């Protein structure tokens with residue numbers, strides 16, 4: 001009697017898929033324990049972001065917005081899982097080509113990790129480990145594939161269990177493992193500001209439902225960066241290096257920064273890729289050191305018109321040196337709304353330069369400041385079709401009502417910003433009417449956004465609301481419609497509402 005039970009191709013496909021996912025999970029765990037950015041999926045996604053042609057990435061971001069990164073990772077995961085299933089089927093009849101296919105995949109992951117800025121040769125380990133676990137899994141499966149069906153199913157469940165345990169353990173390691181820096185951050189106690197922020201006045205917040213608060217809590221603050229896995233910077237070894245066209249190079253530790261005079265400032269950050277009416281803008285209270293004072297100690301060459309700031313992950317921004325020294329509150333921030341910088345927002349230090357879009361000023365996970373010229377260096381987004389630094393465009397947004405409201409008095413409210421120039425007026429147009437002046441909240445400086453409000457005695461029916469702001473120089477916000485590329489969107493925010 002024949003006692004062997006040949007596993008059908010679909011079992012091999014399942015084994016291939018599960019062995020691959022188990023491999024990824026173990027690779028992910030190894031990375032989480034040492035350097036999260038070297039995880040196979042993270043490194044591959046990072047590499048895709050780095051090599052994909054501009055037109056493709058612009059099209060993709062236009063299409064899916066800030067879901068771009070999760071979708072990229074999910075796409076890669078599905079792609080690898082499908083290939084894994086294919087490898088399983090192949091292994092059934094031709095194990096050697098299947099082994100080679102897994103090895104090639106692992107090498108691609110390793111190469112992706114090794115070539116990421118800021119990662120060393122040890123970054124290849126998670127991908128190679130992932131490949132080894134996948135091959136081992138399929139090897140063991142191969143020796144069991146002639147077992148009875150129940151035995152085979154048991155083995156598949158073991159593979160699934162390894163995958164689940166690997167991902168769960170990496171989640172834990174990311175929070176409390178040796179490479180997780182959340183604990184370091186919790187342990188930091190920021191000194192009080194030597195120069196506290198000027199309070200905006202009694203009515204910084206109209207506190208209307210649905211209206212963005214004057215200061216956005218850290219957990220709600222918009223996040224934009226190219227990082228697939230947020231850099232986990234070890235503050236004990238972190239340094240900030242000042243170099244380039246300077247008399248003398250300087251290096252600062254985190255404690256050096258905390259030991260300097262600390263200033264506190266309310267500054268609104270805005271993303272150049274914010275659409276009219278969009279939410280890639282937010283205001284926070286930053287604690288940090290004066291950028292101009294710190295740079296001055298290095299003795300910058302007056303010919304150095306560009307300040308390039310570099311992140312641990314290789315990202316760069318180029319800001320006009322002149323603006324840093326013109327008296328505005330450009331700072332190296334270590335605190336955000338009373339806490340050490342959150343990991344997502346640049347722990348342990350970032351730049352904040354009032355009046356410039358984030359892509360040319362707000363470097364997170366900052367490690368280097370290099371004085372150079374605009375002629376000799378183009379920073380990250382400049383090489384990708386965005387303009388050299390230009391002033392932030394005056395913008396205003398209607399936060400409430402969104403689409404409907406009951407009859408009676410309706411509070412129409414929103415925010416307006418033109419950082420460093422300030423906002424001097426906001427007007428609302430209801431249907432085809434006149435521009436109506438709105439009430440403005442108190443602000444301390446022109447570096448923050450400003451809330452506006454209009455008490456509207458709303459008649460039943462469908463209405464269109466349009467808002468426009470005037471900046472501190474008396475310039476009225478343009479109604480000309482322009483897209484975000486190359487230097488920020490323009491146009492007026494309009495909302496259709498139904499009253500009744």
Ligand SMILES: Nc1nc2c(c(=O)[nH]1)N[C@H]1C(S)=C(S)[C@@H](COP(=O)(O)O)O[C@H]1N2
Nearest residue numbers: 222223224225226271311315358359362364
């Ligand atoms: N290291 C690094 N810093 C970065 C970026 C980035 O991709 N990498 N993006 C910049 C952009 S485009 C913006 S708009 C701001 C957003 O800062 P936030 O995420 O704290 O809101 O960060 C800037 N700093």
Ligand SMILES: [Mo]
Nearest residue numbers: 271272358359
């Ligand atoms: Mo941005």
